[in-house]
Amino acid sequence: MIKIKNREKLITNGETELNQKARKLSLDSLESALNAVDPKRIIKSRISLQNSVLKVNGYSFDLKGFKHVYVVGGGKASGSMAEALEQILSEHIADGFINIPRGTKHKTKVIKLHETSHPIPDETGVEGTRRILEIAEKAGENDLVICLISGGGSSLMPLPRGDISIVDKKKITEALLKCGATINEINTVRKHISDFKGGWLAKKAYPATVLNLILSDVIGDPLDFIASGPTVPDSTTFHEAVKILKKYELWNTVPESIRKVLSDGEKGLIPETPKADDQVFKKVFTVVVGNNRFASLAACESLRSNGLNTLLLTSTLEGEARHVGTVLASIAHEISISQNPVSKPAGIVAGGETTVTVKGKGLGGRNQEIALSAALKLEGMNGVVLASLSTDGVDGPTDAAGAIVDGKTLERAADKGLNPEEFLAENNSYNFFSELGDLIFTGPTGTNVNDVSVIIVL
Template sequence: ITNDLLRCGATINEINAVRKHISDFKGGWLAKKAYPATVVSLLLSDVVGDPLDVIASGPTVPDTSTFNDAISILKKYQIWEKAPESIKRLLLDGLKGIEPETPKEGDEAFKKVRNLVIGSNRIACMAAKEELARNGLNTLFLTSYMEGEAREIGTFLGSIIREILHSGNPLSTPCAVILGGETTVTVIGNGKGGRNQELALAASLKIRGVEGGVLASVNTDGVDGPTDAAGAIVDGSTITRAEKAGLDPIRYLMNNNSYSFFSELGDLIMTGPTGTNVTDITVLVVV
């Protein structure tokens, strides 16, 4: 179910709404089952905006979603009909009140719970900003709410690089713009890649021939999609180099095959699994 939702471009909030209603501990159930014990949750947020009920599917937080939401999401992405019968039966029983709804605001179990976010995308972005500034760059932390279709975001970020070089707006060079969040990929091809690699490939088309601009985009857990790469790095020469190597960047993009594209060029960012995840970071450097 999770893989099907990811392939359809569902948001993490939508995915978690479904997962909470087919789990014994997500969606507040861990707090409910631990009650009357005192529970302290130390949270690493892998969700844009750090909503407590969505991080790790909110095992110790009141759930704001419902069985009806979960069913509606599966139908929205045309997954309902092919879902396992056991999951459909569970969700329908919940809709009828046969299965209990996830614990909600006001449940006494949450009176003995404390949730603390100790790591987040914003914290990681600010650390990146400080390091880039330490190296002499003018810096701008633009947002930790970057969402949307990866290839469209990549094109937009490429336009920021071009704007900086053209007008010095919003920063004068040398500079770095830092963004965080989590984009999505609507899979239409049968290639291999991840959202950060697809974002970078789209950006490379926008900055083709531009001198002085670089974009790198990575997943902080070191694993971008179903690949062993954290992400990719591009500049104004990426497309020229690709075409000289006989690669058609548009074809790779349309086939969601960004991993193969960057593998051929040697432009994948390989960190290995980092052991943590605070979603994605994208950095634009312009000199």
């Protein structure tokens, strides 16, 4: 079970009886969301082995017909996925290698779990990615390669193209994460400066059969953007990657090695990423085993079971985090005033992934910024709470999963001499909530399906 470690403290911080009740309801629903997308639970519920036949989502693979079964991949949830898959397939797996975030612990016997850096890639990630490619390249026509892909895989499986160094890769990753680019834009660039992403892993594995098991962290589940799509056709181009860097005024500041690769690609001097008409994809099968909607629906069900009128507002939430927080708080106000879009007692769930354009020098994450901006709108309301977290347990470059606020948050902040507008302007939401004790801590959850925000109006 995945639990919020400091839930009792977060509840008592509500001060009033109604706020404490609302806080408890929101935290219960977030825990339900996290456990609904526990990778071990998902793999064991979606995959079965019957008389050597592997069955998943309508596909059947008779393992007796394959000479070897290999398991490769990477991502924040891929370690848990590997552990569960190994328990199902046990002696059928010949070899395996998975890149996982540093500090996460899982138990496997055959599949090697290689710890590396996230969100900024490093040389250990390159080493692990090369090992994954070695396994893929040795797979033959009568072999099955199972790829366990989850969010975070883009950073965890780096393999820079051409003369691009890992230092150059770090620089562009940091710039893209700070400029406000969407994950799809970031991954478009990543795919075109990599010898692994954008379908290249599938190319290396051919003519083996490839089965992708994907836990999606990208809104709408576009396969070529989840972990930058190493085993699926790429829908983007070098030209689009260049346009994105120019859009965010990064083209003239990124390392020369990156500009050269992208320019050469635009000119047709180096191959484009593999597209849908490439023969390698005729032997690739893909199943999305879980996504944000799974988590968001579970959060709704928790609220419903506790007697609240519930609404799944969206599982495709996007936008600047501080603006999203204001909108979510406005919905809470509307419910309080007019009983719309649902009547009190109400529980609203919004899943997705926002962005933060970093302009200040503070510390925080998108969920913490959602909560801080919402707090500015909820001032004085009793029994109204917003809680928001990242399902991987790591919100931005912090050790917190997210934060929780209510109508007394600003009053408590004022008592401590904290100015919320100043903290928001500096992108310093972590330190604001640290002072109040309202950061949500789960530790690394071993899963990753974007973020979930919950609004309670009692």
